[in-house]
Amino acid sequence: MASSGTLHDAFIDELRDVYNAEQQITKALPKMIKAASSPHLQQAFSSHLEQTRGQIARLEEVFESIEEKVRGKKCDGMAGIIDEGKSAMQEDFDDETMDAALIASAQRVEHYEMAAYGTLVAWAEAMGHSDAAELLQATLDEEKETDEKLTALAQGGINRSAADAAHPDGQEEEDEPAPAARKTASRSKTKSKARR
Ligand code: FE
Ligand code: FE
Numbered sequence: 001m002a003s004s005g006t007l008h009d010a011f012i013d014e015l016r017d018v019y020n021a022e023q024q025i026t027k028a029l030p031k032m033i034k035a036a037s038s039p040h041l042q043q044a045f046s047s048h049l050e051q052t053r054g055q056i057a058r059l060e061e062v063f064e065s066i067e068e069k070v071r072g073k074k075c076d077g078m079a080g081i082i083d084e085g086k087s088a089m090q091e092d093f094d095d096e097t098m099d100a101a102l103i104a105s106a107q108r109v110e111h112y113e114m115a116a117y118g119t120l121v122a123w124a125e126a127m128g129h130s131d132a133a134e135l136l137q138a139t140l141d142e143e144k145e146t147d148e149k150l151t152a153l154a155q156g157g158i159n160r161s162a163a164d165a166a167h168p169d170g171q172e173e174e175d176e177p178a179p180a181a182r183k184t185a186s187r188s189k190t191k192s193k194a195r196r
Contacts, residue, residue, distance in 0.1 A: 011123045012068055018116045019059045020072035025052050025109060028082045032102055037095040041102065041153055048146050055139045065131040081108050096162035103154045110147040117143060 029049040036042045063070045085105035093101060117140035124133035 007123060007127060011120070011127065011129075012066075013073070014116065014120055014123070015059065015062060015068075016071050016073035017075045017077075018113070018120065019056070019063075019070070021075040021078035021113065021116070022052055022056045022059065023072060024075065024078050024082055026056070028085065028109075031089065032085070032106065035089045036099055036102055038099050038153070038158060041099050041158065044146075044149055044153060045102075045106070051142050051146070055142065058135050058139055062132045062135050065135070066129055077112060078109070081105070081112055084108070094162075094165050096158065096165045099158045100154065100162040103150050103158065107147055107150050110143050110150065113143045114140065114147065 026049060029045050029052065033042050033045045033049070036045060060070045085102075085108075088101045088105055089098070091098075091101070117136055121133050121136045121140055124130075124136055
């Protein structure tokens with residue numbers, strides 16, 4: 001087979017891939033909303049579900065802007081990330097840990113999308129598809145904002161609550177603390193002797 005595929009073909013391929021990825025996400029998010037305990041996290045997932053529906057419509061506009069048929073092609077990468085998320089949801093985690101794990105899964109999704117849209121914007125710009133580039137950039141911005149929101153939720157309390165549930169007395173797990181303590185003690189004794 002002669003190789004005649006161009007960057008335009010690769011661009012269409014990636015568009016179909018991400019179009020399918022977004023559809024997979026609209027199916028996964030309702031399950032994540034149900035699995036979440038924190039109302040803030042549920043709210044973040046719900047609003048991103050709405051946003052994702054808008055991103056699908058935006059992708060349809062992108063296809064139209066370059067006069068291509070709207071079509072998806074199974075995105076194996078997203079399928080894998082979502083599968084891993086599903087396994088995490090099947091774990092018997094306490095509520096706080098489940099929320100932390102849901103954020104971890106969701107951030108993998110957002111980063112995958114950021115990579116995909118980053119490439120799509122760059123390729124659209126390189127080929128002079130400026131309408132497509134603008135639409136794709138709008139979605140890229142939303143994915144970045146979502147990722148930041150998830151970081152803020154994790155670091156703004158969810159990780160702390162999960163850690164507190166793991167270590168209720170606020171104490172770190174102690175792995176043979178005695179020898180280390182003895183070593184320090186003997187070292188300081190040596191030092192004080194030396195000083196004298
Ligand atoms: Fe998206
Ligand atoms: Fe997203």
